[in-house]
Amino acid sequence: MSQHFNFTPGPSQLYFTVEDHMRTAFREGIPSLSHRSKKFDAIYRETTEGLRELLNLPGGYQIFFIGSATEIWERIIQNLVEDRSYHFVNGSFSKRFFEIAQQLGKHPQKAEVAFGQGFPEGADITSNPELIAVTQNETSTGVSMPLEAIYKLKAQHPDALLAVDAVSSLPYPDFDYTKLDTVFFSVQKAFGLPAGLGVWLVNEKCIAKADQLLSKGISIGSYHNIPSLYTHAQKFQTPETPNVLGIYLLGKVVQDFLRRGVNIIRKETEYKAAILYQELERHPLLSAFVKDKALQSKTVIVADCGAHTERVIQHLQSKGMQPGDGYGSFKKTQLRFANFPTHAKEQFELLVDSLNEIRD
Amino acid sequence: MSQHFNFTPGPSQLYFTVEDHMRTAFREGIPSLSHRSKKFDAIYRETTEGLRELLNLPGGYQIFFIGSATEIWERIIQNLVEDRSYHFVNGSFSKRFFEIAQQLGKHPQKAEVAFGQGFPEGADITSNPELIAVTQNETSTGVSMPLEAIYKLKAQHPDALLAVDAVSSLPYPDFDYTKLDTVFFSVQKAFGLPAGLGVWLVNEKCIAKADQLLSKGISIGSYHNIPSLYTHAQKFQTPETPNVLGIYLLGKVVQDFLRRGVNIIRKETEYKAAILYQELERHPLLSAFVKDKALQSKTVIVADCGAHTERVIQHLQSKGMQPGDGYGSFKKTQLRFANFPTHAKEQFELLVDSLNEIRD
Numbered sequence: 096m097s098q099h100f101n102f103t104p105g106p107s108q109l110y111f112t113v114e115d116h117m118r119t120a121f122r123e124g125i126p127s128l129s130h131r132s133k134k135f136d137a138i139y140r141e142t143t144e145g146l147r148e149l150l151n152l153p154g155g156y157q158i159f160f161i162g163s164a165t166e167i168w169e170r171i172i173q174n175l176v177e178d179r180s181y182h183f184v185n186g187s188f189s190k191r192f193f194e195i196a197q198q199l200g201k202h203p204q205k206a207e208v209a210f211g212q213g214f215p216e217g218a219d220i221t222s223n224p225e226l227i228a229v230t231q232n233e234t235s236t237g238v239s240m241p242l243e244a245i246y247k248l249k250a251q252h253p254d255a256l257l258a259v260d261a262v263s264s265l266p267y268p269d270f271d272y273t274k275l276d277t278v279f280f281s282v283q284k285a286f287g288l289p290a291g292l293g294v295w296l297v298n299e300k301c302i303a304k305a306d307q308l309l310s311k312g313i314s315i316g317s318y319h320n321i322p323s324l325y326t327h328a329q330k331f332q333t334p335e336t337p338n339v340l341g342i343y344l345l346g347k348v349v350q351d352f353l354r355r356g357v358n359i360i361r362k363e364t365e366y367k368a369a370i371l372y373q374e375l376e377r378h379p380l381l382s383a384f385v386k387d388k389a390l391q392s393k394t395v396i397v398a399d400c401g402a403h404t405e406r407v408i409q410h411l412q413s414k415g416m417q418p419g420d421g422y423g424s425f426k427k428t429q430l431r432f433a434n435f436p437t438h439a440k441e442q443f444e445l446l447v448d449s450l451n452e453i454r455d
Numbered sequence: 456m457s458q459h460f461n462f463t464p465g466p467s468q469l470y471f472t473v474e475d476h477m478r479t480a481f482r483e484g485i486p487s488l489s490h491r492s493k494k495f496d497a498i499y500r501e502t503t504e505g506l507r508e509l510l511n512l513p514g515g516y517q518i519f520f521i522g523s524a525t526e527i528w529e530r531i532i533q534n535l536v537e538d539r540s541y542h543f544v545n546g547s548f549s550k551r552f553f554e555i556a557q558q559l560g561k562h563p564q565k566a567e568v569a570f571g572q573g574f575p576e577g578a579d580i581t582s583n584p585e586l587i588a589v590t591q592n593e594t595s596t597g598v599s600m601p602l603e604a605i606y607k608l609k610a611q612h613p614d615a616l617l618a619v620d621a622v623s624s625l626p627y628p629d630f631d632y633t634k635l636d637t638v639f640f641s642v643q644k645a646f647g648l649p650a651g652l653g654v655w656l657v658n659e660k661c662i663a664k665a666d667q668l669l670s671k672g673i674s675i676g677s678y679h680n681i682p683s684l685y686t687h688a689q690k691f692q693t694p695e696t697p698n699v700l701g702i703y704l705l706g707k708v709v710q711d712f713l714r715r716g717v718n719i720i721r722k723e724t725e726y727k728a729a730i731l732y733q734e735l736e737r738h739p740l741l742s743a744f745v746k747d748k749a750l751q752s753k754t755v756i757v758a759d760c761g762a763h764t765e766r767v768i769q770h771l772q773s774k775g776m777q778p779g780d781g782y783g784s785f786k787k788t789q790l791r792f793a794n795f796p797t798h799a800k801e802q803f804e805l806l807v808d809s810l811n812e813i814r815d
Contacts, residue, residue, distance in 0.1 A: 166679075
């Protein structure tokens with residue numbers, strides 16, 4: 096199989112240290128480690144403490160390991176919504192979150208705009224939802240929601256829980272977690288790890304809400320309900336046999352990120368995004384799909400390539416690079432470029448130069 | 456970390472080929488492979504076709520990849536039970552399955568016997584359950600349910616769906632799947648793989664039952680409900696970003712098992728179980744926890760060690776072997792020994808000889 100440096104937005108290029116960590120894991124017996132052993136507790140602890148430091152997470156937050164971000168959508172609705180959630184829908188993933196609320200028998204509402212559009216000012220929510228769901232970074236369209244717009248929602252609706260999908264952006268966004276209630280991401284995006292693990296952050300209000308629903312006799316699920324996850328997390332354990340290797344590898348990559356420094360990662364992310372958006376602005380044939388600069392994602396950059404799409408793919412592949420396809424109906428006319436910590440500045444400069452070679 | 460050959464019943468010793476397969480996986484870019492790529496479809500197909508051959512699975516069965524066997528308990532109750540399931544409870548895991556039905560708001564019933572006991576003749580089920588749940592191999596106690604007793608339940612209750620937990624026994628049991636409806640297992644047991652993947656087998660009746668509940672307006676979950684899993688499986692895909700690497704490694708180990716031959720694996724399993732049970736029968740200080748030979752598990756063998764437990768652990772560790780602790784309240788007085796395909800005859804002979812050295 097010919098291998099390319101992978102710009103797909105997830106699963107994406109592995110973080111460059113992962114293969115070494117995997118070798119160490121085998122040497123240390125991690126793949127056959129009991130999840131009820133002291134050594135596993137230490138791994139759980141190292142991974143969560145590293146994440147707390149990396150994300151600057153307040154003490155009241157708990158960190159849970161879940162099968163996937165898709166599962167986290169379901170667990171958020173089950174545990175935190177009795178009847179009404181409100182969803183900002185501007186792409187395939189925010190839409191799926193809304194639909195899951197419907198499938199679980201709730202009565203969600205939504206504000207919906209077209210692909211490529213966003214919510215620079217939030218939206219007027221006239222109802223009184225229990226939970227507001229925002230997709231801070233829409234992986235399907237490359238639209239980000241500005242942090243100030245997210246915080247404004249919290250200020251306007253202090254009694255609603257605020258759930259933030261940061262699947263394809265963390266650790267880039269420097270969230271003020273005191274203005275949010277639950278946040279989640281997947282390891283196969285910006286953390287550059289093999290797929291098979293979602294990370295769910297919840298604050299005290301989420302724990303209280305799940306308890307409240309349970310005391311009302313509402314089913315909030317079983318092994319992965321918040322009380323069960325919380326009880327186990329106190330012992331640095333999970334309710335089920337988890338993806339032990341995934342939790343171990345995440346912990347190691349988090350340590351790598353900490354050594355590199357999250358501020359350096361953020362600055363490099365901004366530099367790489369800037370040179371690619373600049374190229375798309377100047378390019379005679381290509382352009383940024385997201386026109387409003389305030390909404391342009393730094394971590395998933397979507398290019399309108401129109402009739403040139405296939406040609407761009409082939410040119411990049413000839414240089415050893417694999418762009419991500421456009422999502423859904425944009426598969427033949429757009430390309431998506433992940434800008435994660437594993438994508439080095441030099442790789443991005445090569446990407447920009449290569450796009451620049453396609454002129455007519 | 457000092458490493459021992461691992462007899463814990465799961466996560467257990469890795470199958471001896473796994474590390475090589477992992478290296479190949481990295482070389483081929485599997486850890487960063489898109490789950491919507493043709494190459495992933497081919498992996499899904501290879502793994503499921505291999506499993507069909509290994510298990511001799513009838514055509515009507517579908518194979519789904521789920522986060523864990525714990526999740527499968529939940530999905531079985533959500534998708535296949537409107538109100539009443541019936542559970543054979545004789546250990547911690549069969550009990551947990553029953554409790555999950557309660558947590559999901561159903562009204563399960565149970566037949567319950569003490570740890571170490573079983574159901575040689577099934578039980579008189581006077582109600583009319585929608586689903587009967589049996590734990591064919593109780594990992595906590597080492598009690599197996601004879602296949603004929605399981606088939607008899609189906610003959611007596613042809614309208615109920617029959618769900619079989621074979622988490623820590625497959626591929627050893629040579630099931631007649633036409634007499635069952637849904638079966639599941641975990642990869643970190645007898646398949647000798649890193650934890651983080653459950654495999655769920657369902658027949659046409661399960662698919663019809665989930666559709667029926669859905670058409671009644673009952674919530675059967677979202678992304679991992681049977682209709683969603685089924686639709687995606689037709690395209691060799693999963694609804695969410697799955698544990699791609701886990702599915703790949705499972706496929707490779709299944710091919711290894713096929714080359715070795717499932718009948719040879721079964722015969723070796725029986726030989727190894729026979730010599731360990733024989734040793735426990737003759738031993739002056741140790742004995743088999745499960746007294747009824749018809750109920751003794753071939754794949755998880757539990758020894759009563761009483762006051763000698765710690766001494767046995769230390770002696771085995773000095774020989775490079777790690778036994779599994781007894782489960783729950785038996786932690787200090789029992790040991791559990793996994794007898795999986797990765798545990799070679801020579802390893803079992805060494806285990807038996809080492810136990811034999813502890814005489815007074």
